[in-house]
Every structure is written in structure tokens, then in C-alpha cells.
Amino acid sequence: MMESVERFLSESGKSMKRSAIREILKVLEKPGMISFAGGLPAPETFPVGDLREIVLDVLENEGAEALQYSTTEGDTLLRRMLVERHNSQGLNIGIENLIITTGSQQALDLVTKIFIDPGDYVLCGLPSYLGGLNTFTSYGANLKGIILDKSGMKTDVLEETIIELKESGQTIKFIYVIPDFQNPAGITTSENRRLGILEIAAKYDLLVVEDSPYREISFSGRTQRLMYDLDTSGRVITLSTFSKIFAPGFRVGWIIGDPAILERIVMAKQTADLCTSAFVQKILARYLQKGLLEKNLEKTINLYSQRCSYMIECLGKYMPENVTWTEPEGGLFLFVTLPENLDTEEILKKAVEKNVAFVAGSPFFCNEVRGRNTMRINFSFSDNSEIEEGVRRLSQVINEEITGK
């Protein structure tokens, strides 16, 4: 038994902390808990029935390949199906522009590994996806936050920040953008703003990492053009995933990018996990081939749209005055802002006692003490009665905080 492992750890090993979100998932197991904490898709949307037949088909007809190593780039049919689907939505890419990853979290990891040396800067939205921020810092990146308004990252602040960092001799590698129904703030970056970010990236020769897991969970059915689509210079790397549009349990994501960049990512993936499971890739390829994704996605969007509306209705009904929230047009999350003197990390402890959980906002804000009065609440996982009861409990805890009871 080791008393301490500190003496063996790398700088990276020393710097790691357990993700606040992953840790909070553990309290979910408490009986009676209503959790708005995770980013869990609704199990009702998982296409279990459709999968039964496909899995049998894969085992029957492709068992030997499905249980063998895959190529590092990913299953060819799956890549082709994804390329076709993107092109039918307006892109113009080939199979050389798309590789498979073990979820889009791995894509974040590989992109960081090939680009970031300790001390290099990543520019992130304030707030941004915590799993991205933690990956960047695990490779020694310095993070610099850029304020978002309702149209996305503020480009004037972005450019000023770049100039300042460059003047002080810092190296900036990429801008991390979550353009669609942003996690955690629910903000969608406007096309103008996308173009503005791309222009700045080109001017200062930076890469853009476009992380877009929620893009297709659009309640109106409308989607913005991908930044990858708006760019012509090859500097945008787009990350996507089956986790929100299908199910997270397969751990399959993909990266769209310039072949010269993808080649390096493939090399990094060889040392990271050799390849993504051929078994789940072949199941997904057939699922796409049969056109089943679109049908299921429509069902998913309708459910989440309804749950989002219902949560907003309940917030209006139960929350005290001076509490505000976003009204997202898609995705899985609402972002709630409390009066400035309140601390959501403290409130979380009390909320968990009352059997309701959320994620406190401040960890999403890199390199600034900010957002201490904010919280992210998830609407995809709970049904209407849980949404109402959870919001009621949460409102009660917040009300007690405000009134000092």
C-alpha cells in the first residue's frame, strides 16, 4: 500500500482534479434524488428496439471484423455514412476529412496533445465546457477566458486579448468555441460572430477548435453553418459525437478537419487507444445506413424541446424574483443566474440535502473568479413530474438563502 504517490507524479498528474460534474454524478444514486446535474440524455430516446436487429445482423454477417481491431482512422463504412450525411447538410468533404474517435472527449484530448506544449495559451468562452478546460490544463495549457454575450464570444475582446498575450510574448495555439447551444450557457454563436472569429483566427494565424455536440438538438430545426464550413483556410477542427443524437454508451465521436491535421491526430490516437471499438462502429454504420438516426433524432428533439419549455414554465412559477435564466433554442442545459451575493457551491450542498442536484457555475469560468452565483441545470434527463418537483425544491432552497431563513 502506497502512502503517497506524489513523488512519482508528472506535472500533469499533480495538476489533475476530479471533474466536479463526474463527481456529482455519484450523489445521483441517493434514493429520491432529482438530478439536473449531469448532461445525461434521456434513456427514453435510446433506440433499443432498432438496435436489436442490427446487432444480430452485424454478429451474423460481420462478426469476424466487428470483433477484430479496427483501423485507427475508423470503420470505412461509418466514415462514409457520416461524410454523406454532412454533405447532404451542405458540407463538401471527403472521407479524408473525417476520422472516428472514442467519443468527442477523446477528440479534445488528442487535439490538445498534438498542439499544446506547457505554457501555450488556449482562448475559451466564459463560461465553457468543463471537460474541455480540464483536458487543456492536463497538458499544461494556460487558459484565457473571453466574455460571451448573447451572440457568442465577443470578438473585440477576443482580438484585444490576443494582442495583449502576443505583446507579452505568449504563444496562443487555438480558440476553443462551442458555437451551438453552448455548454453551459446555452448560447448560439451568430453567423456574423462565427465569421468574425474566423477572421481574427486568420489574422493572427490561430487554429479554431469547434466543439459541437449539441448542434442537431435544435428545437426550431434550424442550424447555423459550421465554422468549418465558413472557413476556407483549413484552420478549423470540428468535433462531433453520437452521444447526444443517439446515445453516449457507444463512445463514438468524430473529427472533421484538414487531412494534414487529421494525420497527426491519427498518430496520437495510435498511442492513445489504437482504435475505437469496431463492434460499436459497425452497429452505428448500419444504423445510419438504414436511415434510423433521423427518425430517432426527431423524437429526441421533440422530447427535449418539451422538457425545456416545461422547465422554463416551472422556473417562472417557483423561482423567487431576481433569479434569471436563459431560454435556449436547443441543447440540454439552462443556465440560471442568482442574485450576486449568493454562492451556488454552498447552495448545492443544501440542495443535495433536499434531494435535488445541479452543477455550480464557477468551474466553467476559467482563470477568473466569476459565475459564483450561476448554475447549470439539465432538462434532458428528467420527466415533467421530476422537473416540476426538482425546480420546486431548488426554488425553496434558493428562497431560503435569499430571505436568510
Added chain:
Amino acid sequence: MMESVERFLSESGKSMKRSAIREILKVLEKPGMISFAGGLPAPETFPVGDLREIVLDVLENEGAEALQYSTTEGDTLLRRMLVERHNSQGLNIGIENLIITTGSQQALDLVTKIFIDPGDYVLCGLPSYLGGLNTFTSYGANLKGIILDKSGMKTDVLEETIIELKESGQTIKFIYVIPDFQNPAGITTSENRRLGILEIAAKYDLLVVEDSPYREISFSGRTQRLMYDLDTSGRVITLSTFSKIFAPGFRVGWIIGDPAILERIVMAKQTADLCTSAFVQKILARYLQKGLLEKNLEKTINLYSQRCSYMIECLGKYMPENVTWTEPEGGLFLFVTLPENLDTEEILKKAVEKNVAFVAGSPFFCNEVRGRNTMRINFSFSDNSEIEEGVRRLSQVINEEITGK
């Protein structure tokens, strides 16, 4: 389109090369090719029939959980089944000593990430698994090779090397050992040698990474005790996998170790891929629970043992004099040594023209020009007629090189 990405790359990104082995897998697709190159298990051993029923059962009864995110540590039932199985083989571990990884390649990646800063030393066998070496160097590790004899790593050389490195002010983090049916040399480390390595590790306060994917592919049925089992200090981290005893297509491995070390690995895994596929983990848990692994493993061992013997018989029949080979007691590979003046990288090009492939030995030897006249040949993937024809072709190419024709 990017002309060059060099200016954006990290030191790690710049240092990466495509694995010689993964690259050679691509030539397999040439019609008529007989490949002894990969480390591919025989598809005949994949338990497709047994899986059919289990997958349906998982979808039917655990669909919601199987398609959702898993915990980062891994599926609890799967971890319990693995702990039970190890304990039935003589270990004495609890669930806190075992976590799931996305194949054992990910385990190598995570262990390296938490321990290695650029410039730190890893001590490796000469030769060692290339995928391990590439992972270590991708985090900036310096590698120092330790000669193997037929009992494993030479402990006198190991200790001398440690003393030399320490005297020159270097930091050594761990000894990388592949103790069972070593890849590529097929050598098994004796119990005495295991104890010797552990004693040295304790004396100089180093960790030991015990990578043992082939351990159960033992033709005699006998296995050595794990180094983890022989150690009492918590400094051994053992990596294992379903890839060789079940199938590689699920990408599931596991790590056994001290809880203080596993906790750090779990944090690293959170940023690497969040969790391993719940779907494949739940299938494997039930597969183990039904006792199906043992039955299938016996079949696998018999097949590989027979193929190994047959390959040795064919080598004796066709190879020119002055060519020698190991006679492994398990695993997937033979290691062949040609006369010293021959270069197997050159011979590989000619062999591929004649429709037979192998992996040249020298990339397995870190930090030394060595093994240029060696090759690794795999016997698990080809049937007897391919083995005979492949060895015949290969012998012909080598004979032409020797005789200068």
C-alpha cells in the same frame, strides 16, 4: 487546405510517427497477402454465437444503462467479475484495486501521462512492445533499454543502468516489464527474475509497469505469478486486456494497482474519454458471469498452440541454415534471427512483393541500433495452409538474400 501544420504542433505532435505495425496492417488488404505482421487474434476464436444471446439480454434488460455514460472507473459488475476471477487465480484484491480502460493501450497512455514529464526515464526490455515505447516517447520520456536473456530482463544490467542514470542526475520513473510471453521476443520472465526486478525497484524507489496481455495464452496451462502478486509495496501497476483472451473489437482492458495510483489514473481517464463504453462492458460482465470465457479461452489456447507448433515445424522445413527462432510457450509471436549482415527492413519490402508480411525487429529496440537482423512473426491469425505457404515464401526471400540471388 493547410500546407503545413508544423508551426502549430507541440513537441509531442512533432515527435509522433505512425506505428510501423499499424501502417503495415494496410498492406494486408492486397489480394493473396499472407500476413504474419499484426498481432491479430484468430477470428475463429471470437465467440459470436455466445454473444448473440447476451447482447439481446443486455438490450432487453439493461438497455437504458448500457447506452448511457458509465462511471469512469468502469461497470461495477464487470469490475467485480474480474476481481473474482483474479482472486480465484490466487490474487487477493478488492474492487478498489481494479479499474476498466479502453483497451490496455489506453492504460499505457494514462500511466505515462500521470507519471512522465519530458526527460524522465523509462527502463524497457530490449526488445519491447512498440506501442508501449511510442506512448512513452509521445510524452517526452527518454527510453533506456535493458538486455533480456531467456529468463527476462537482466537484473545486473538493470541495476547498473539505474546507478549510471542516477549518477548523471536523471529521473527514472518506472521499469516497463512484459513478463509473460513477451512481445516481441516471446520470453517469459522467471519468478526469480521477477523478484529481482522488484527488489531493485524497491531499492531505488521506482514503479513497475507490468504489461501482461498474453499471460493466459499459455500452451502448458501454467502461468507465473504476477509481479503485482509478488510485490507488497504497492509499486506494481498491472495492465491486462480482453483483446487476446476474448476479442480486440470491444476495446476493453483493465488496470490492477494501488488505490492511490488508480485514483490519479481515473482523473486522467476523465479527460481522455470520460468512460469506456457501457454497452460493451455490460456484455463482457455477463459473458464472464456465465463462465463462457474459460471455455472459449481453452479453445483459443489449443488453436494457438497448434499453430505455433506448426509454424516451428515449417520454419525447420523451409528456412535456410543460420536462421534461428524462439520456441515460445505462449502468446502470439515467434521472434526470428537472421545472419547478422541481413537487414529485415529491406527484406520486408521484398517479402511484401512476394505476398508475405512480418514486422522488422529493430523498431522494438529502443535507443540502440540493434535487432536489424530480427523479425517478429505472428502465428495466431493464419491457418495451417497459410502458415506453410507464408513460411515457404519468406524462406525463399531470405534464402535469396543470403545467397545473393
